[in-house]
Amino acid sequence: MANRLKLILNLLLLFCLVACSRNTNISPLLKEAEGYMNERPDSALLLLDSITHREDMSKEQNALWCLLYTQAQDKNRIEHTADSLIQIAVNYYEKTDREDRKMLAYYYCGNVFYDLNDALQAQDYYLKAYKVGKNLDEPYWLGRLCANLGTLYIYQELYQPALDFQKEAAGYFLQDEDTVSLSMALRNIARIYVCENQLNSAITYYSKALPYTSGSHALYISNELADAYGRVGEYGKGVFYARQASALTQTTDDSCLVSLTLGDLFLKQGIIDSAYHYLSFCRRSTNVYTLKDTYHSLSQLEKYRGNLQTCLFFLEQYETLRDSVEKQTYKESLSRLQNMYDYQHVEKEKESYRQEADRKTNYLYRFLGITFFFLLLVVCIVFYLFKEKKKKEEQLNQSLRLQEQKYRDSQQYLAERNATIAELSRKAEVADDLKMQLDMMLEVVNKKIAGDTSGSIGCTQTFFTSDIYEGICKEWKKLDCEQWLEIVKWIDHVLYPNFTYKIKMVYPSISEVELQVCCLTKLDIPVSRIAVLLSMTSQAVSLNRKRLYKKLTQQEGTAKDFDKCISSL
Incomplete structure (x- = not known):
């Protein structure tokens, strides 16, 4: 008996030593992976993948591994497909006083939900990270949090909070001397002002962003700045910045994008030959948005020239591309609204379940408090009746839930169908109006041609005797x-x-x-x-x-x- 007990104790000691040895080996690897994260994220990911015995980790080590692995995937631009790993880190660090780790866990959880196209969940976690990070001296992370929150608010077309967060992000990037991120934040501020049609403010922030920008970012910012100047009527400055952007182009699509801006600027100035030169080049683009705007500008140009047949041809091309873009935009809007609805619906159901659970719990406590004073027989009878009643209520609630779900499904189907019918009717009315206008224009042109024909013979004779x-x-x-x-x-x-x-x-x-x-x-x-x-x-x-x-x-x-x-x- 003593020998058996000694053998068992020795085995337990051996298992403990192995476990301690594995934990001791894992901690330096995690620390080394964290050190590689900013400059060599691919090496950090390889180190984390080399850890095969995750079941032997402590809760702290497992939470750190999940956080670092998600961070390494994010820095290596690997799209996240599930939130299971980062939720382990979030759940662990929420219960600790490691505020820096908690902020990072919330931040990368927001990134994961952003990749999963769940904008409201991502926003929720970014706000949690922002609340924690406000108490830390971390301008690098706070800048990225504010920039991401600003982007999500733009995604929801909430421009004022988006503007506030982007400006705050610019302040943190300036404090951190991160010029690349600063230029992006200033550019985003300018774009928000463009959406709100505050073009002078947009020009100010594009101009601030340009000195901090290089490469392809400089191309797009210069081009957008040129377009903004064109919208406020300062065509000379617009052409100047558009030519700066043109000098930075490396692909045909980029050249077409800048040429579209130049063509529009020259068209607005009435320099038709130059406008036609640049707009004709834009037809080489493979970008459907560039092509759509190109055909619209070409139709305006040909209308200015009086070439109605060519104008109609370009208008038809524009309408075709615009329909394609609107369908894509419509699908994206539906997807965005569906995601927002799903999030709100889930939160509403969670709150409903919490309230229902609280209500039932309070009811049960009150009921037990009252029945405590009755005799045992009465208690048994009441308890039996309560169980039966609860069972019937559950069945009734289940039946009601099924009916409510069917009703919601039918209402949603009817709403979607009515929306589709309304959209098709609107497009049909627009098409009829456009056809009527074109018929009227064609009738005017035919009358003009008939009137001019009689005078052309006399003018011809005048020339040959002049x-x-x-x-x-x-x-x-x-x-x-x-x-x-x-x-x-x-x-x-x-x-x-x-x-x-x-x-x-x-x-x-x-x-x-x-x-x-x-x-x-x-x-x-x-x-x-x-x-x-x-x-x-x-x-x-x-x-x-x-x-x-x-x-x-x-x-x-x-x-x-x-x-x-x-x-x-």
Whole structure:
């Protein structure tokens, strides 16, 4: 018996030594992983993964491992898929006086729920971390907490609290001398002011953010600053910052984004050729938002030019892309509202269950206090009746809950269906209004064309008997700028409407001399006379005609082929 007892004690001692040895080995690993966290988070994650005997850890070690593992995943940009690990750390540190650990546990729990698209849960934990961190001298973490809270409030379109938290975050980042995070906070403040249409304040904060920014962030901030200047009418400054952004572009989509800003700025200034150049380039973008705004601006540009057919084409492209964007936005809004509803519903149910439990508990205590004074037989009878009553109440409550759930489901379905019908009706009305406007515009244009046709013949005869035509054919020794502009006006507005525009659409990089050859050929001016007016030889004019034919048709041909091509335009 004594030998058996001695053997058991020795085994227990051995198990204790092994356990102590494992705990002793784990603590330095956790400390080393924490030391690697800021500069080498990948190494920290490998160290934490190397700890295989988590069942041998103490509660404190397990809580720290869960906190550090979640932190390492976050710093390595690994998306969180569950909150089980971080909840272990939260539950442990809530019961301790380690305020720094508690703040970090709340902070990373908020990050986990943010990855899980549960904005309100994330906000709740960020606020808990912020409340704890206010008593600590931790500007690094407080800055990130305020920035994340500001982002969540923007997500819910609560701009005033978002603005307050972003400004507080900027103060903490300035205190911590973290210029990268400071520039992001200042940019977010500017974006909030843009959402509230306070553009002068937005310009102020974009300007503050720019000196602290570099790389791609500088590109986007400069571009947004340029757009803000364009909205307040300071187009020169807008073009200046947009060109700064253009110098930083590295991808086609970035170039298209900046070109869209430049195109809008030039369009607002009425510089149509430059606006068309930049907006045409934007059609290469793969970003649906950039393309949507590009086609909208191009439709406005073509409307300004009077090209209604092209304007309608761009409007159709814009409407198609806008519908796609609105559908995506609608889905995201529904998802956001559903998450908010789910959170509030769960909290409401928790509170209801707590109140129900408190009510039943109080009732039971009162009931037991009263029945204590009765005889044992009475107590037994009452207890039996109480159990039966409770059973029936539970059955009734269960039946009522099922009916309420069915009713809520049916109401939710009806609400969603009515909302869908209302949205479709609204879109149908908008489409009908747009069709009616386009029909009216088309009728006006047709009337104008019918009215202008009768006068065009007389104007044509006037030109061919005018001093300008006489100068072209005989008198002028050389074609100067004023004479050239006068000829273009006659050709584009009277003789052959939009002739030069059609040439430029086919051959955008055409030179002025080549355009002059096209126009003089259109007027049936002899080659020898064209050579005199343009100060070149007849052979040079013929070579230009052949070369222009190839540029316009992408085919080899003779000078006569060029004349036929020009006559057909």
